Amino acid sequence: MSEVHAARRSQLRDRCAAAGEAAVLVSRPANIRYLAGAAPAGAALLLGPGGPAGPVGDVLLCPRPPSGDLAEGQVAGDLRVRVLPAGTADAAAAAAGLAASAGAELLAVEEHDLSVTRHRALGAAAPHVRLTDLSRAVEQQRLVKDEEEIACLRIAAEIADQALGELLESILVGRTERHLALELERRLVDHGADGPAFPTSVGTGPNSGVPGHPPSDRRVEEGDFLSVCLGADYRGYHCELGRTFVIGTSPARWQIELYEVVFAAQRAGREALAPTVEYHAVDRAARQVLEAAGHGGGLPRRTGHGVGLEIHEDPELSPTAMGKLDACVPVTVGPGVHLPGRGGVRIDDTLVVRPEADGGPELLTITTKELLAL
């Protein structure tokens, strides 16, 4: 994998060189992981002036000896790992000092990640270096995934499907939202996840359909809607799977109607996914189905979002989002409706945008979207 990371760093260097920025300092953990293969706590990644063969090269500065795949002094795909002396306050400031001592004149830093206080410390550590804004260049580069990244997402989705499938075979009535969430998280890990991708949400009865509802002590009752949203983190890649069920033998009329509306909205969103489609058009496709059914008030501000090394990353599928989808961009499509006091429905999938010629969007989370009565 180290050649993959070296190639990513080289692409970032090229992009920055074109902007006149000779050295780059990456501080955001997910971006460091993308470019270096690992992000030890508190680390900073410096792409020094003069390229990989320059006086500094590519260096990962770590406050403590890293564990796992990285070792001090290791050279992997031109990346050196350097452990800072004990007491070094900030690896990013140390990296700026290193860039300065290597003769860098310009250093691009992540202004959206660095606090004002840390940015000031960087300036003090490298007083003759002009700091510029790298902006979200690495996030941009992370947008389109390679097939190895998509393979990790596929496994993450498979794990989430398995965990949910097993839960559905057990008795649910009488159990609390908290216990169902904990059991799902245990099953994710049992099936090989490094952990949950985000705190598992379980909502029953009036809590169903609330996005991100934190599990409470409410117990599952006959006649409830039960909505579940979970995801696995597999080798750093995060997926999302949301489903809603009915508890008992026959759903009520309002439950069937609400489910059908959300199902239609989610399908419309999924079917809108294609390269060159605008982000807001995907949101629109799902949202207008809900609006037409009279559920336009109080909808969540977005229908979905990108996933990868973070559970929420670009693109955002919302009414105001600017930009167009590309092939190999994984996103969630998860509209929902919540009726205060009664409950609601949310259906959420992780998919990869693919061109029509490749069969259209690839569905990663394959748990059925029929309205199951459990």
Add this chain to the structure above:
Amino acid sequence: MSEVHAARRSQLRDRCAAAGEAAVLVSRPANIRYLAGAAPAGAALLLGPGGPAGPVGDVLLCPRPPSGDLAEGQVAGDLRVRVLPAGTADAAAAAAGLAASAGAELLAVEEHDLSVTRHRALGAAAPHVRLTDLSRAVEQQRLVKDEEEIACLRIAAEIADQALGELLESILVGRTERHLALELERRLVDHGADGPAFPTSVGTGPNSGVPGHPPSDRRVEEGDFLSVCLGADYRGYHCELGRTFVIGTSPARWQIELYEVVFAAQRAGREALAPTVEYHAVDRAARQVLEAAGHGGGLPRRTGHGVGLEIHEDPELSPTAMGKLDACVPVTVGPGVHLPGRGGVRIDDTLVVRPEADGGPELLTITTKELLAL
């Protein structure tokens, strides 16, 4: 509780007024929770110019309607909750705009929390307002806890003690670190925790004694050291409890010796806790016991840290930490030694600093520190 939060805001206002700063914008979630009683995602807290009776007063700006204890338009202890229009990018920038429209000339912001990008957006939203640095004023104010906060920590510690106690009664040999960690987290929630205070660490055999070791698939074996570090989050307050055990009937000689050294170091650290004692002196008390026994190399950079609304907060108990303990400051004391390839010992308690006249440090985590053979 709302009077408590109003009093905290009033104390912060007084402190800022003394520094000539009429309006204050708090963006760090734990600080917002401390001052407002809740910190909805993405919220910002503005203490407007002119005090609570000024044109703006104290306002919590939320990107979405808050759930739980807060409701839109609610006035609790002079705090108003305002939900921002959909599409507002940043509550902090909206708060800066509000301060500007209310005639604020100076606005103190948390430069250690705001990214350079967000800080710039604040400046653009309030072009005629001069932004100053609030610095860590709220963190400072959070250092000494009131008795209600300590009561929450006491319950959090009790929950952690219960969860660990139950685990020790079960069969451990053959179970993986991952499963033990998940079971501990389930038991924390069973006993009333809102969740784990931090990811539970379980280390067996060669992994024992590694600070923050992420649980792996290694199974507990006869003769292993087993080290566990867990904590409960109870109403936002976080505790930490670490213990090390031996698996099997009789510990090896080296295990007894290592345990005794760490035990002595931890006791020395605990006994050093008193008002007016320097932070680094507590670290020194524990560290010198380990050094004298020949374990000075590769020690963690700190012996303990403050706990409260965050699991790691001020003070830091480390060789370079500046400052003196106060009464009613809760801290952890958790030294440890890890011998590469063999394993190690860590013993970690949460305590509250109390004066000698009140009986000295109050131990919150009361699980035995005898070397148990399980």
